Each structure stands twice: as structure tokens, then as C-alpha cells.
Amino acid sequence: MRRRVFLSLAPALAAQPSRTAVRGILQREPKYALKTPDGNLVALQGESDALAVLTDPRVIGLDFEAEGAFAGPVFEIAPMHTSPLYIYKAGQRLLVTYWCDVCAIRTYSPGSCWCCQEDTAFDPRDRKDK
Numbered sequence: 001m002r003r004r005v006f007l008s009l010a011p012a013l014a015a016q017p018s019r020t021a022v023r024g025i026l027q028r029e030p031k032y033a034l035k036t037p038d039g040n041l042v043a044l045q046g047e048s049d050a051l052a053v054l055t056d057p058r059v060i061g062l063d064f065e066a067e068g069a070f071a072g073p074v075f076e077i078a079p080m081h082t083s084p085l086y087i088y089k090a091g092q093r094l095l096v097t098y099w100c101d102v103c104a105i106r107t108y109s110p111g112s113c114w115c116c117q118e119d120t121a122f123d124p125r126d127r128k129d130k
């Protein structure tokens with residue numbers, strides 16, 4: 001009689017680092033939440049720069065991904081210096097960035113350019129060509 005061997009993936013998954021990602025459509029209401037393809041709302045929290053992206057009307061409604069870790073039911077976005085926020089456009093995963101054309105300054109949170117005070121443009125980028 002042959003014995004079937006069942007491999008459990010659970011121990012391997014448990015050994016992974018805690019950083020993970022959630023992907024879904026970024027919601028206008030409730031704020032700081034995305035809706036996953038299976039219809040679940042995931043609440044997000046993070047640094048003020050991350051929260052500013054989550055309420056940017058240019059990002060709301062997009063296919064959005066945040067890297068970080070679950071803290072109970074809430075997803076804690078990883079620190080902004082680790083580039084945790086992405087959108088998907090035409091199948092491409094693009095880092096959320098903002099660009100000031102006048103000063104050629106790139107930032108990772110929406111708002112005025114710290115140099116010329118003009119509004120920055122939403123400019124998602126392929127990370128490979130930064």
C-alpha cells in the first residue's frame with residue numbers, strides 16, 4: 001500500500017517575514033480603506049504621508065496596493081522610506097510618486113512642492129526606471 005504524503009505549507013508561511021501586501025480599489029468612503037477583489041474592506045493606517053496618498057482624489061478608485069503588515073484587522077502601511085505604495089495600470093505595478101516639473105523634484109506624498117510651492121503632479125513610476 002502506498003502512503004500519500006501531504007505537505008503542509010503553513011509552517012513555511014509562518015516563517016516568512018511579516019511584510020505582506022494588500023491590493024484592491026482604494027475607497028473614498030470609508031476613508032483609508034481598500035476593497036479587495038473578493039469584496040472585503042481592509043482598513044489601512046500609516047504615517048501622515050501615507051494617509052495623504054490614501055485621500056488623494058487622483059488615487060481613489062485606482063487598483064491600489066500597500067505593503068506592510070496586519071495589526072489585527074487593520075493593515076499597517078510600512079514606513080514611507082521603504083516605498084510601500086503602488087498602483088496598477090495596464091497590468092504594470094507602479095510606485096506612487098509626485099513630480100514637480102518646475103524644480104524636477106520627486107516626492108512620495110501629494111501636496112505643494114516644498115521648493116516652489118506649486119502643486120505636484122501625480123506621477124506613478126515603474127520602480128526599475130527611477
Ligand SMILES: [Zn+2]
Nearest residue numbers: 100103113116
Ligand atoms: Zn517645485
